[in-house]
Amino acid sequence: MNAQTDTPTGTVTDTVRTPAVVLKDAFTELSARERAASLLDEGTFRELLGPFERLESPHLAPQGIVPQSDDGAVVARGTLGGERAVVVALDGKFQGGGIGEVNGAKLAAALELAADDWESGKPIRPVVLLETGGIRLQEANLGLLAIADIHAAIVRLRQYTPVVGVVAGMVGCFGGMGIAAGLCTDLVVTRQGRLGLNGPEVIEQEAGVEEFDSRDRALVWATIGGAARAATGLAERLVDDDVSAVADAVHGVFAAGGTEPPRSARVEDALALLARIDPARRLTARDLAELSGLPSPTDLTALTDEPNGAAK
Amino acid sequence: MTTDTAQQQSRGRDWFTRLTGAAGTTRLGSVLSAEGRLGDETVQFIAVVPDPQGRFPRAHAGETGLEEGWTLAAEVDKVIAADADRDVKRPIVAVVDVPSQAYGHREELVGIHQALAASAGAYAAARLAGHPVVAFIVGKAISGAFLAHGLQANRLVALDDDAVQVQVMGKEAAARITRRTLAEMAEAAKSVPATAYDVRSFATLGALHRLLPGDTDLEQAREVLVETVADARSGPRDLSSRLASPEARQARAASAEVRSRLAAAWEA
Numbered sequence: 315m316n317a318q319t320d321t322p323t324g325t326v327t328d329t330v331r332t333p334a335v336v337l338k339d340a341f342t343e344l345s346a347r348e349r350a351a352s353l354l355d356e357g358t359f360r361e362l363l364g365p366f367e368r369l370e371s372p373h374l375a376p377q378g379i380v381p382q383s384d385d386g387a388v389v390a391r392g393t394l395g396g397e398r399a400v401v402v403a404l405d406g407k408f409q410g411g412g413i414g415e416v417n418g419a420k421l422a423a424a425l426e427l428a429a430d431d432w433e434s435g436k437p438i439r440p441v442v443l444l445e446t447g448g449i450r451l452q453e454a455n456l457g458l459l460a461i462a463d464i465h466a467a468i469v470r471l472r473q474y475t476p477v478v479g480v481v482a483g484m485v486g487c488f489g490g491m492g493i494a495a496g497l498c499t500d501l502v503v504t505r506q507g508r509l510g511l512n513g514p515e516v517i518e519q520e521a522g523v524e525e526f527d528s529r530d531r532a533l534v535w536a537t538i539g540g541a542a543r544a545a546t547g548l549a550e551r552l553v554d555d556d557v558s559a560v561a562d563a564v565h566g567v568f569a570a571g572g573t574e575p576p577r578s579a580r581v582e583d584a585l586a587l588l589a590r591i592d593p594a595r596r597l598t599a600r601d602l603a604e605l606s607g608l609p610s611p612t613d614l615t616a617l618t619d620e621p622n623g624a625a626k
Numbered sequence: 627m628t629t630d631t632a633q634q635q636s637r638g639r640d641w642f643t644r645l646t647g648a649a650g651t652t653r654l655g656s657v658l659s660a661e662g663r664l665g666d667e668t669v670q671f672i673a674v675v676p677d678p679q680g681r682f683p684r685a686h687a688g689e690t691g692l693e694e695g696w697t698l699a700a701e702v703d704k705v706i707a708a709d710a711d712r713d714v715k716r717p718i719v720a721v722v723d724v725p726s727q728a729y730g731h732r733e734e735l736v737g738i739h740q741a742l743a744a745s746a747g748a749y750a751a752a753r754l755a756g757h758p759v760v761a762f763i764v765g766k767a768i769s770g771a772f773l774a775h776g777l778q779a780n781r782l783v784a785l786d787d788d789a790v791q792v793q794v795m796g797k798e799a800a801a802r803i804t805r806r807t808l809a810e811m812a813e814a815a816k817s818v819p820a821t822a823y824d825v826r827s828f829a830t831l832g833a834l835h836r837l838l839p840g841d842t843d844l845e846q847a848r849e850v851l852v853e854t855v856a857d858a859r860s861g862p863r864d865l866s867s868r869l870a871s872p873e874a875r876q877a878r879a880a881s882a883e884v885r886s887r888l889a890a891a892w893e894a
Contacts, residue, residue, distance in 0.1 A: 360894060363888055363891065369880075369883070369887065373820070391892070391894070415881055416880050416884060418881075419880065419881040419884035420888065424888065426885070449769070451803075451821070453820055454794050455793065455831055456877075457794065457820075458769065458792075458794050459777075459878070462777040462778065462865065463868075465746050465777075466750055466778060469751060469778075473754070490769070493742045493746055493770065493774070494743075495739065495743075496739045496742065496747075497743045509739065510734045510739055511734065511739040511742065511770055512727065514734075516799070517729045517730065519799070520729040521730055525684075538735075543737075546735075546737070548737045548740055576747075578743040578746075579744070579747065581703060581748075588736070591736070593681045593682055596731075597732055597736070598735075602735060602736060
């Protein structure tokens with residue numbers, strides 16, 4: 315499945331419900347547009363600034379890169395469990411989900427409008443589907459400024475409502491958007507969803523193979539994979555790669571009222587945890603869970619096995 | 627490798643010390659925080675500096691790492707708490723000279739993205755609470771480190787100096803990752819200002835409130851910071867001023883267009 319075969323607008327719900335080959339409804343098999351639609355109540359999906367509006371990046375063609383007519387971001391309005399909602403889905407298949415000026419502005423603006431709604435007495439539920447390697451290098455500082463706007467909008471919006479981030483995979487969520495995930499009140503992850511700041515390849519290049527061997531896939535998953543993140547308190551909900559499971563988890567956050575205070579505001583806990591870490595020792599996710607006072611992950615295989623179908 | 631003494635010197639520490647007259651010690655050697663005076667009010671200055679004695683070796687050279695992110699958040703939170711009952715909130719000036727985020731296995735495992743989210747979130751919360759937040763860029767302002775320390779400010783002020791760089795990845799790392807030479811990168815950046823490292827190129831994007839001459843002295847810097855704090859206080863508590871400048875109307879026209887068209891389409 316790729317961007318060219320996406321259903322551009324409207325009634326994608328039917329295709330979501332009847333995947334062609336997979337036995338279960340794998341969330342990661344869906345396009346960004348289908349992912350957004352799969353979370354919203356059936357028949358309520360309405361895309362804003364969709365592909366036919368041709369709001370694409372003005373910066374790519376001059377650098378020899380073919381732009382995409384939605385710039386790799388889907389903004390959808392609809393309802394979620396009957397409540398007004400906005401879902402923004404990043405398209406990991408376009409430029410690795412990298413944030414440029416336009417897709418970054420779509421995400422920032424959607425969250426700003428949601429915050430405006432709350433401030434004028436109109437509740438709305440925000441969900442961001444994070445599938446991005448970080449800043450799009452061709453747009454560089456324009457992406458950086460857009461990500462600062464996204465951070466600002468999340469912090470403003472979370473005064474009023476849980477802000478749910480979903481990191482399902484296959485690209486994962488890195489760079490400045492990893493920080494954005496860190497600002498969400500609640501994160502839903504799958505085992506295939508990798509979350510961090512610097513990708514393993516970049517760390518190996520910058521700090522050496524003895525620091526992080528990016529070809530050691532078990533180590534990668536046990537460090538930044540969704541199961542490790544959930545086991546160490548860096549994500550709230552670990553779910554199967556399944557459309558219903560992801561939707562249930564997102565609904566569950568709003569039903570429960572979200573995590574309060576959010577992860578990024580639990581400063582004293584984090585500083586106390588850092589003080590308990592022995593800098594001379596190589597640390598594992600299990601060590602970290604224990605130091606955090608969380609249940610030791612019993613099934614370490616689940617942290618280290620390559621998830622089925624995950625990106626290499 | 628340079629010596630420990632050389633590593634501890636930094637433009638950030640230098641400007642912080644001159645602005646506050648204080649050592650600015652916090653619980654962490656690499657985060658400085660102290661009160662100083664600007665005009666007739668007390669201001670909190672905060673900086674990230676190198677500390678070769680830090681507990682985590684991947685953050686010895688001024689990198690913003692796990693302890694830096696969470697400690698910045700703690701220092702900003704203290705300012706917010708101290709002024710919780712005051713109508714007029716104390717300004718915060720982030721002195722920015724941050725060459726890089728920390729790259730390491732432990733950093734990823736423990737969640738450096740979360741640590742940097744903590745400080746970005748704290749600065750944003752201070753801004754929303756009414757603290758004028760100004761980033762004074764006196765050295766490098768790179769990527770995740772800049773997002774954590776500076777980019778949530780109401781206003782950005784920078785020195786026009788070759789040592790001042792704003793970019794999404796350090797120069798050498800970007801060259802390695804994109805498999806280009808530094809010369810090739812510089813050539814490509816000529817036609818795409820957003821990919822350039824120099825602060826004048828960054829200024830063309832319109833996000834800077836002021837670009838000051840590189841030889842700006844302490845008194846001139848203070849005057850500009852006083853004016854910038856007043857400007858921040860008189861405006862909205864968001865980042866919208868970055869899109870309102872004449873430069874931004876050109877360089878970030880698409881950002882404005884997305885906002886107006888999305889607002890128009892928001893309700894069916």
